[in-house]
Amino acid sequence: MQWMSTPARLLLAVLFLSFQTMAQTPPRQPTPNDTLKSPNVLAGNRVVVQIYAPKASEVIVSGDFLMGAKPLALTKDANGVWSVTVGPLRPDYYTYTLLVDGVRTMDPKNPVIKQGINSLENVMAVPGAETAFQDNRPVPHGELRQVWYSSRTLGMMRRMHVYTPPGYEKGSTKYPVFYLLHGGGDDDSGWPTVGRAGFILDNLLAAGQAKPMIVVMPNGSMPPPPSSASGAPNQAQAMTRMRALFADELLKEIMPYVEKNYRTLTNRENRAIAGLSMGGFQTLDLTLSRPDLFNYVGVFSSGFFGPSIDEAETKYASALNDPGFNKNKKLFWIGIGTDDFVMDANKKTMAMLDKHQIKYQYKETGGGHTWINWRQYLNEFVPQLFR
Amino acid sequence: MQWMSTPARLLLAVLFLSFQTMAQTPPRQPTPNDTLKSPNVLAGNRVVVQIYAPKASEVIVSGDFLMGAKPLALTKDANGVWSVTVGPLRPDYYTYTLLVDGVRTMDPKNPVIKQGINSLENVMAVPGAETAFQDNRPVPHGELRQVWYSSRTLGMMRRMHVYTPPGYEKGSTKYPVFYLLHGGGDDDSGWPTVGRAGFILDNLLAAGQAKPMIVVMPNGSMPPPPSSASGAPNQAQAMTRMRALFADELLKEIMPYVEKNYRTLTNRENRAIAGLSMGGFQTLDLTLSRPDLFNYVGVFSSGFFGPSIDEAETKYASALNDPGFNKNKKLFWIGIGTDDFVMDANKKTMAMLDKHQIKYQYKETGGGHTWINWRQYLNEFVPQLFR
Known part of the structure; x- marks a missing residue:
């Protein structure tokens, strides 16, 4: 099924069904199901x-x-x-x-x-007109590539999706790179499908509202611990383990692979990172543990959930207390819906940033913890990158 | 979901479920469903x-x-x-x-x-060991690209999948091109997912059993006729219309796009085509209507179904009666399972080819009209290409 393409039902289904009939299905009475839409x-x-x-x-x-x-x-x-x-x-x-x-x-x-x-x-x-920003429109499209790489960090084959902008294939330009992270329960197929990231980028680029960039969408869901581990981890333990594993995976595997295999600009001025929910937590972790890497940061519907704010304040003391931190963050954008169930964690996280005079832009929308909001946030975030 | 990756259930589901619980679900009794596999x-x-x-x-x-x-x-x-x-x-x-x-x-x-x-x-x-040829193994992987293009022939955005072999991204070599067609009821996502085409190519290339090539997997399912058309078309009419539309789409849109945008070798010696079921019918049509284009041909579980063999014999008289036809077909491979419900059409098609002394290789396997066979056929067909 072409993801969200024109929802036309296709003629060949007729042929397919006639094959099925030839093949195996005995004659049967029609049911209301046959014509149901x-x-x-x-x-x-x-x-x-x-x-x-x-x-x-x-x-x-x-x-x-x-x-x-x-x-x-x-x-x-x-x-x-x-x-x-x-x-x-x-x-x-x-x-x-x-x-x-x-x-x-x-x-x-x-x-x-x-x-x-x-x-x-x-x-x-x-x-409707409201979906134009995320529709599959007759504009130049970038390519969405499924990339398998061998991760030494995780000891397994891992997949990411890489969006290359229109013109990438035939050109020789180097591009800035935006790392875009999904949430818990999803994988690297989330943003390219239900997140409509490719179409959102295509439309912004066609309208001249974004800089051409490579968008890397890794798999942020980490494998479970060995089954010998005693008992189920609590949420804070699971989050702490996941945070460390994903940071290793991004820094030791994904970024080197991307910078080796694509025409990328590799300084902090040309790197952005954003994520939703669990991916927002991962983004906060990488932003505060490696403030040298990303000058553009987006946190969608997230906050320091799992480990406590006190733990975060200790872990990231170096960045939080660095008077130069704000200087290199050209964009630190936080968005969340008023009905989001992680609002409390989000508020506590912002309070911690405020306490340390870390600057950020805050966008509060309606709605909850949904892709409805995340697609809107992506559409608002991307035009601000690499300016 | 990473298609057919190691089926490990991932830890983050725990976190996701705990979010869900926080969000909306009232406490409930455990059920056998909770631990069911x-x-x-x-x-x-x-x-x-x-x-x-x-x-x-x-x-x-x-x-x-x-x-x-x-x-x-x-x-x-x-x-x-x-x-x-x-x-x-x-x-x-x-x-x-x-x-x-x-x-x-x-x-x-x-x-x-x-x-x-x-x-x-x-x-x-x-x-098991029998699946090694189609497993996601720790070998170099090509990229699977989703490509949207604007089709003037169909008046819509269309998608294809393009496999580029390992090394394509960093090299400057030009590659032969293999057009690989799905069957009725599917689209261009069939071969890259359930057909495991990327993994099959990766494994053959890693073993030195195939030449590096670009594999183009178009969407062969054609849009339905305008709804003003009176009544449902019969199968022969539908097949005839589909055949003509797809031939136009491939020749006027897909091949020019691929040859313009990828590093391709563009002579008949470096072009192959194969398809399963409906895609086999499309392959037969293109092979016999444009014998100048493809020197390597594969027909999986197909034949001239829909329009009659007499119609085919008339339509393709020029190629069928050309004494030079065989000379340029370095491979004309036909495979089908003994239990396949299109066996009759397949046999009639081979009889027509025999009558005109068109040479082909015939492989009859067990099994029916299934992806089980089509993945095996692909694995057997690809090593014979571009030799």
């Missing part, structure tokens, strides 16, 4: 989510389109089709998941999905 | 497929691992977990789909999937 976007940006499940006793839908409200129950019609109409929704890309009698179920009529490391979600598009 | 590969290459669905009255699994046998019923235990143990299976990557009370359901415990244009399937890995 879900999600079905109506006039006025209302959306019908529906599923044919005649034997089910309960169907529920959850997702970020609910804007923090409780999951909704679908209702069943006489034909066995469960449905609910939601909205009007602001045009955007939304995730949703169905529960059919308690079983997590991908909408059988919607092949557009978001993949996490442990679970899937469906994605629905509500088209 | 599916698919669970046992010693001896048997596999347990299982799902927690206490309210369901019937759960069925289908998939290519059944080797053409009928779908299997799962049985329910006292805890509400439905399961079935299958195998022993030959080590490979298999697709499967659950039906829970008639609702197509992605295994909630398995985020590894194959995406089609209209539906999803789960993928299970049964590890």
